[in-house]
Each structure stands twice: as C-alpha cells, then as structure tokens.
Amino acid sequence: MVTDIEQIPKTALDVFRTLPEGTPCEVIDNVLYMSPAPKYNHQRLLGILFNKISKYIEVEQSGEIILAPFDVYFDDLLSAVQPDLVFILKENMHILKHDGYVHGTPDLIVEVLSADKNRDLVLKKALYEHAGVKEYFTVNPDNNKVKAWVLTNGIYKPAYEATGRFYSALLNLEFTF
Numbered sequence: 001m002v003t004d005i006e007q008i009p010k011t012a013l014d015v016f017r018t019l020p021e022g023t024p025c026e027v028i029d030n031v032l033y034m035s036p037a038p039k040y041n042h043q044r045l046l047g048i049l050f051n052k053i054s055k056y057i058e059v060e061q062s063g064e065i066i067l068a069p070f071d072v073y074f075d076d077l078l079s080a081v082q083p084d085l086v087f088i089l090k091e092n093m094h095i096l097k098h099d100g101y102v103h104g105t106p107d108l109i110v111e112v113l114s115a116d117k118n119r120d121l122v123l124k125k126a127l128y129e130h131a132g133v134k135e136y137f138t139v140n141p142d143n144n145k146v147k148a149w150v151l152t153n154g155i156y157k158p159a160y161e162a163t164g165r166f167y168s169a170l171l172n173l174e175f176t177f
Contacts, residue, residue, distance in 0.1 A: 110137040128156075
C-alpha cells in the first residue's frame with residue numbers, strides 16, 4: 001500500500017524519519033548509512049558488556065543504560081545513530097523525550113566494532129566528540145580490545161587501550177571480560 005508523503009524530505013535526517021521503525025541505518029552529518037545485521041561475536045560481546053554495566057547501574061541507580069537498536073538524535077548536527085550501548089546519568093534523563101528516543105547528548109556511549117570500523121572509529125567518534133559525549137568506548141569483538149576516550153575541553157583525549165578490560169571514570173566501574 002502506497003501512502004502520500006506529506007512533506008518532501010530535505011535532509012537525510014528527514015528521510016531517516018520516514019523509514020519504518022527498526023530500519024538498520026544511521027545518519028551521520030546528513031549522510032545516510034545502511035547497516036547489515038550484526039554478527040554473532042558482536043552480539044555476544046554486546047550482551048556481556050550490557051549485563052555487567054546494567055547490573056552495576058541497577059545497584060548504583062546512577063542513570064539508565066539502553067541497548068541497541070535504539071535511536072539517538074543529534075538534531076542540530078543532522079545526525080541520528082544507533083549506538084550499541086547508551087548511558088544517561090539520572091540528572092540528564094530529560095533528553096529521553098516523549099517520542100521514546102534520545103534527543104540530545106548521552107553521557108557515555110559504547111560501540112562494538114562491526115565490519116565498517118571506520119564508521120565507529122572515525123565518523124561516529126567525531127560526531128560524539130562534537131556532540132559532547134563525555135566518554136566514548138569502542139570494543140573489537142575479534143580480540144576484545146577496548147579503546148576509550150574522555151572529553152576534555154571539548155576534545156577527545158585517549159583514556160586507555162586494553163584487552164578484555166573496561167574502565168569508566170564516569171561510572172566509577174571497572175571489570176574484565
């Protein structure tokens with residue numbers, strides 16, 4: 001069944017908003033990127049990270065951890081992404097809007113690398129830095145290597161690289177996997 005488009009999309013973000021819920025794609029700097037379904041190693045590692053972080057947050061009650069797929073809109077940057085893990089401090093929960101999505105800057109983001117590593121290590125890193133995400137982590141599912149950046153004066157500074165070790169100063173959490 002074909003439906004009429006009420007308004008012609010002018011940006012990639014406008015196109016993104018017209019797609020069916022759950023469409024595996026993202027918009028970074030007004031460019032639409034399609035994503036294949038993640039592979040087993042990606043999802044296995046994502047589950048481990050989510051379980052460890054969510055158990056800690058449940059006890060601490062410091063905020064909310066959200067598991068992909070879930071849209072995060074940086075409307076002013078013409079971007080909408082689906083990070084693997086999103087953490088929002090309790091005092092910043094106002095960015096979770098009435099439409100059920102985040103519109104604004106989460107406090108911490110974790111991306112488990114996929115085949116298009118450039119998207120996570122370059123494009124998304126630059127987007128998250130520009131948006132003001134306080135801590136950004138990438139985790140390679142092939143070797144469990146974690147890279148972490150902390151926002152300092154508006155610029156990401158490398159915090160650490162380690163294999164099988166996650167440490168967040170923001171969460172005051174460290175664990176191995």
